[in-house]
Amino acid sequence: MIDTWEEYRIFEDSLKKFVESVEATPKIKKGLAYAITAGGKRSRPVIVLLSAKLCGGDYADVMNLALSVELIHTASLVHDDVIDKAEKRRKREALHKKYDISLAIVLGDWLISKSVELTSKYGEEIIRDFSNVGMMMSEGEVLDIYSIKENFTEKDYFECIEKKTAALFAYSAKSACKIVCEDRIAADKLFDYGLNLGIAYQIVDDLLEYLRLLDDKHSVFESRTLPQIYEEKYGKEEGVNKVMEKISTFVERSLSSLEYFDESPEKEKLRKIVDFMTYDMIRNKAEKKAIF
Amino acid sequence: MIDTWEEYRIFEDSLKKFVESVEATPKIKKGLAYAITAGGKRSRPVIVLLSAKLCGGDYADVMNLALSVELIHTASLVHDDVIDKAEKRRKREALHKKYDISLAIVLGDWLISKSVELTSKYGEEIIRDFSNVGMMMSEGEVLDIYSIKENFTEKDYFECIEKKTAALFAYSAKSACKIVCEDRIAADKLFDYGLNLGIAYQIVDDLLEYLRLLDDKHSVFESRTLPQIYEEKYGKEEGVNKVMEKISTFVERSLSSLEYFDESPEKEKLRKIVDFMTYDMIRNKAEKKAIF
Numbered sequence: 001m002i003d004t005w006e007e008y009r010i011f012e013d014s015l016k017k018f019v020e021s022v023e024a025t026p027k028i029k030k031g032l033a034y035a036i037t038a039g040g041k042r043s044r045p046v047i048v049l050l051s052a053k054l055c056g057g058d059y060a061d062v063m064n065l066a067l068s069v070e071l072i073h074t075a076s077l078v079h080d081d082v083i084d085k086a087e088k089r090r091k092r093e094a095l096h097k098k099y100d101i102s103l104a105i106v107l108g109d110w111l112i113s114k115s116v117e118l119t120s121k122y123g124e125e126i127i128r129d130f131s132n133v134g135m136m137m138s139e140g141e142v143l144d145i146y147s148i149k150e151n152f153t154e155k156d157y158f159e160c161i162e163k164k165t166a167a168l169f170a171y172s173a174k175s176a177c178k179i180v181c182e183d184r185i186a187a188d189k190l191f192d193y194g195l196n197l198g199i200a201y202q203i204v205d206d207l208l209e210y211l212r213l214l215d216d217k218h219s220v221f222e223s224r225t226l227p228q229i230y231e232e233k234y235g236k237e238e239g240v241n242k243v244m245e246k247i248s249t250f251v252e253r254s255l256s257s258l259e260y261f262d263e264s265p266e267k268e269k270l271r272k273i274v275d276f277m278t279y280d281m282i283r284n285k286a287e288k289k290a291i292f
Numbered sequence: 293m294i295d296t297w298e299e300y301r302i303f304e305d306s307l308k309k310f311v312e313s314v315e316a317t318p319k320i321k322k323g324l325a326y327a328i329t330a331g332g333k334r335s336r337p338v339i340v341l342l343s344a345k346l347c348g349g350d351y352a353d354v355m356n357l358a359l360s361v362e363l364i365h366t367a368s369l370v371h372d373d374v375i376d377k378a379e380k381r382r383k384r385e386a387l388h389k390k391y392d393i394s395l396a397i398v399l400g401d402w403l404i405s406k407s408v409e410l411t412s413k414y415g416e417e418i419i420r421d422f423s424n425v426g427m428m429m430s431e432g433e434v435l436d437i438y439s440i441k442e443n444f445t446e447k448d449y450f451e452c453i454e455k456k457t458a459a460l461f462a463y464s465a466k467s468a469c470k471i472v473c474e475d476r477i478a479a480d481k482l483f484d485y486g487l488n489l490g491i492a493y494q495i496v497d498d499l500l501e502y503l504r505l506l507d508d509k510h511s512v513f514e515s516r517t518l519p520q521i522y523e524e525k526y527g528k529e530e531g532v533n534k535v536m537e538k539i540s541t542f543v544e545r546s547l548s549s550l551e552y553f554d555e556s557p558e559k560e561k562l563r564k565i566v567d568f569m570t571y572d573m574i575r576n577k578a579e580k581k582a583i584f
Contacts, residue, residue: 025431027438079401083394102375102437105397106430109371112404113426120419127412127419134405138398139317145394146319 002041002276005269007049007059011042014063015070024110031099031107035074038090043273044069044172050273051173051190054266057180065179068118068130069172075111076137078104083145126175133171140164147224154229158199161206166198189260193270196254201277203247207240213285251278294333294568297561299341299351303334306355307362316402323391323399327366330382335565336361336460340468342565343482346558349472357471360410360422361464367403368429370396375437418467425463432456436515444516450491453498458490481552485562488546493569495539499532505577543570 002008019036022029045066052062059066080086081094082104088094096104112134119130140163147160173190177183203226208214210227226246230239254274261267294300311328314321337358344354351358372378373386374396380386388396404426411422432455439452465482469475495518500506502519518538522531546566553559 024427025434027434028431075401079397083397103434105371105375105400106433106437108397109367109400109404109433110427110430112401113423113430116408116426117420117423120416120423124412124415128409131405131409131412134408135316135402138402138405139320141398141401142317142319142395145398 002043002046002273005046007046007269008042010059011045011049011063011066011070015042015045015067018067022114027099027103028107028110031095031103032111034098035078035095035107035111036070038092040090041277042070043277044073044168047169047172047194047270047273048176050266050270051176052180054190054261054264054270055177055181055183055186057176061180062176064118064121065126065172065175068115069168071111071118072115072130072134072137073168075108075115076141078111079108080141083141122175122179126178129171129175133167136163136167140167144223148222152224152229154226157224157226157229161199161202162195165202166195169194169198169201185260189257192257193254196250196257197274197277200247200250200254200274201281203243203250204278204281207243207247208281208285211240213288247278251275294335294338294565297338299338299561300334302351303337303341303355303358303362307334307337307359310359314406319391319395320399320402323387323395324403326390327370327387327399327403328362330384332365332382333569334362335569336365336464339461339464339486339562339565342558342562343465343468344472346482346553346556346562347469347473347475347478349468353472354468356410356413357418357464357467360407361460363403363410364407364422364426364429365460367400367407368433370403371400372433375433414467414471418470421463421467425459428455428459432459439516440514444521446518446521449516449518449521453491453494454487457494458487461486461490461493477552481549484549485546488542488549489566489569492539492542492546492566493573495535495542496570496573499535499539500573500577503532505580539570543567 015036019033022032024032048062048066048069049059052059077089078095081089082096082101086094087097092098094104095107116127116130119127140160143156143160144164147156170191171194173194174187177187177190205214206223206225207227210225227239227243230242233239234242251274255271258267258270307328311325314324316324340354340358340361341351344351369381370387373381374388374393378386379389384390386396387399408419408422411419432452435448435452436456439448462483463486465486466479469479469482497506498515498517499519502517519531519535522534525531526534543566547563550559550562
């Protein structure tokens with residue numbers, strides 16, 4: 001489990017110190033603390049720390065990047081929950097329920113700006129990549145919102161999840177590498193690692209929601225996702241099999257991007273994250289409900 | 293009027309080309325075009341262009357900055373209208389009414405990220421200043437939202453409008469200077485110019501709303517503003533006089549910051565903007581309703 005790892009603990013410490021040190025109006029500080037302490041796997045910042053070490057750097061070199069990706073991810077969750085009219089997030093009230101929609105919108109904006117500040121020291125390329133990821137996440141969200149209403153194909157689905165989810169994983173791994181070394185091939189390999197991991201993870205998440213194995217989702221909207229598209233095409237059982245095949249494909253692609261790197265504890269952990277965020281997720285949820 | 297000026301025309305042309313050239317999902321493009329073509333005075337980008345020229349630079353040096361400040365301003369309007377449950381913006385339906393709240397939230401996020409991209413080429417200091425302005429705008433908005441409910445003093449009011457409105461004017465003028473020259477005093481003077489202009493402008497806006505002279509505001513919330521604070525303290529008529537005195541104070545401060553610079557057509561226009569955004573606004577609205 002990620003939360004027993006050194007990288008997780010170091011990141012949690014930094015995040016706690018960061019939240020305590022933030023100077024902002026009381027409502028923003030309160031909202032920030034609530035949104036951040038909700039927990040979460042911290043998979044993106046842990047990938048940042050591991051990727052940096054894999055490429056010969058230190059955690060300290062990329063801690064601002066790790067904080068930045070966790071913050072923009074949190075911003076997207078806070079705004080998505082308003083859009084989805086979600087009641088809960090990680091077993092607690094969603095922020096806009098605990099406080100109100102106004103604070104949720106403004107806190108999300110504040111978090112995006114704070115992410116920019118944390119990224120500002122890394123130079124033009126990292127900042128431009130960051131802004132592009134921000135735009136992609138917004139575009140992915142738009143595709144997701146309107147996926148219920150419109151003719152939404154398999155191709156649209158993949159465009160949507162690549163932008164909404166996978167782009168930030170790809171940016172996290174690639175940017176950490178770019179910050180600590182000049183190896184452009186390594187950066188591209190880590191981009192592929194994150195992108196394919198993100199795609200696999202989102203398909204898993206959609207599969208678990210389709211199979212009603214998530215405790216946490218109370219969204220009013222039902223996005224059109226791969227399991228539904230495949231059910232219409234192949235029937236329910238065969239559809240789920242095809243979805244599992246797709247997950248395997250992206251898991252394999254993600255893992256094979258790591259072949260470029262020598263064996264190391266960091267590489268091993270990056271591999272484990274892939275398993276943890278895909279097959280482990282399915283196994284855990286399925287065991288609880290005695291399915292599969 | 294600003295809209296007869298060369299700077300206005302050049303900015304409008306660049307903005308039009310920018311909107312046409314944007315690559316994004318169709319819903320984002322449509323929302324962007326709607327939000328941008330609603331018009332507006334373009335006072336922030338015009339201040340960017342004039343400040344750059346005042347400091348010996350060209351428009352081209354700062355066009356990305358001009359686009360960036362107009363975009364983040366637009367983002368704040370789109371999100372504020374959701375928060376305020378506003379029906380209209382600039383005599384047209386507010387974006388969340390024309391489309392829906394989801395698109396308004398996501399488009400705002402997209403605009404913030406696009407602003408970051410446009411700013412990325414200007415180096416660490418400009419980007420950090422930009423992120424700080426973004427955070428200040430969010431904090432100012434929070435102060436504004438909760439101003440109805442809580443004990444909101446004159447001091448709170450000034451903190452609110454400085455963050456919500458004036459910070460972006462100050463950033464616009466100062467950053468344009470920093471991009472084109474090394475004169476730190478000039479940068480500080482332009483910061484003061486923008487800050488005091490922004491404060492004066494916001495007080496004018498609040499006064500016009502208090503006197504019910506705005507056609508455009510249909511906000512459900514009634515923020516607590518300076519005219520109300522002064523009415524309670526001094527009575528209505530004396531209160532309005534005191535508000536006018538405050539406007540004069542900040543107008544004078546804004547104008548006096550320009551004394552550092554030699555006379556030039558740009559300096560004259562920067563002066564005219566102050567008049568245009570304060571006394572002219574009051575005169576125009578008052579004439580229409582035959583008040584004053």
